[in-house]
Amino acid sequence: MKDTLTTSLRNIGAGIINLLYPSSCFGCKSEIGKPGLCPQCTSTLKPIRAPFCSCCGQPCDGEISGSFNCSNCSGRRVSFEFSIAAYLASGCIRDMIHDFKYHRRIAMRNTLGKLAESALDDPRIGGGKGWLLVPVPLHRRRKRERGYNQATEIASAISRTRTLPMCRALHRTRYTSSQAQLTRKERLGNLHGAFALRPSLSVHSVIKGARILLIDDMFTTGATADACAKVLREEGKAEKVVVATLARG
Numbered sequence: 147m148k149d150t151l152t153t154s155l156r157n158i159g160a161g162i163i164n165l166l167y168p169s170s171c172f173g174c175k176s177e178i179g180k181p182g183l184c185p186q187c188t189s190t191l192k193p194i195r196a197p198f199c200s201c202c203g204q205p206c207d208g209e210i211s212g213s214f215n216c217s218n219c220s221g222r223r224v225s226f227e228f229s230i231a232a233y234l235a236s237g238c239i240r241d242m243i244h245d246f247k248y249h250r251r252i253a254m255r256n257t258l259g260k261l262a263e264s265a266l267d268d269p270r271i272g273g274g275k276g277w278l279l280v281p282v283p284l285h286r287r288r289k290r291e292r293g294y295n296q297a298t299e300i301a302s303a304i305s306r307t308r309t310l311p312m313c314r315a316l317h318r319t320r321y322t323s324s325q326a327q328l329t330r331k332e333r334l335g336n337l338h339g340a341f342a343l344r345p346s347l348s349v350h351s352v353i354k355g356a357r358i359l360l361i362d363d364m365f366t367t368g369a370t371a372d373a374c375a376k377v378l379r380e381e382g383k384a385e386k387v388v389v390a391t392l393a394r395g
């Protein structure tokens with residue numbers, strides 16, 4: 147009885163330690179001795195490479211040289227210069243983002259930040275020097291539910307490794323329903339007036355005239371990014387806003 151109890155307690159203890167300091171692969175859960183991705187899972191990731199849309203970053207099969215806009219972006223007006231993502235949101239990346247957002251896997255932040263960093267290697271950004279990182283905000287209530295804002299965690303990790311300044315310049319003023327089930331038009335309506343600049347003098351002075359990299363985990367239709375960029379440009383008078391995300395849906 148005592149032995150069973152000791153074993154149970156030991157198992158519970160190991161479970162908690164694993165939760166806090168997982169030493170298994172975030173993708174396949176195999177033991178790798180430290181938190182991260184095993185070589186097999188790393189090899190299944192799909193980095194976004196040219197050719198891709200010069201506006202939304204949507205990759206395109208085929209032989210296209212030079213810059214082009216995809217059919218979604220032709221004639222579309224957005225408040226950001228362009229958007230760039232590091233990876234396609236498939237397989238392991240999609241699962242990791244899901245766990246990071248909905249299962250409080252905070253230990254993933256450095257791995258995800260490291261993966262997202264490669265979006266900054268786009269020649270139009272040149273590694274990020276001279277750019278200010280601004281994470282897409284979460285509403286207070288959703289942040290409480292989730293425990294943290296995934297975009298801020300990714301932006302902080304990039305800020306540390308690339309020594310780039312970061313400013314949590316935006317806040318979300320309305321608690322909106324999940325965007326996932328909505329059409330593009332509904333998403334735009336749902337987001338109207340949902341973001342604002344934080345009412346602080348220092349935020350205003352940092353944003354004015356700045357070149358901003360708006361950081362998020364995922365780019366899908368671009369409605370969220372566009373709404374944030376609009377506030378940064380119009381209210382904040384930022385010089386330009388480029389969207390950089392870990393993944394593209």
Ligand SMILES: [Zn+2]
Nearest residue numbers: 171174184187
């Ligand atoms: Zn793995």
Ligand SMILES: [Zn+2]
Nearest residue numbers: 199202216219
């Ligand atoms: Zn496009």
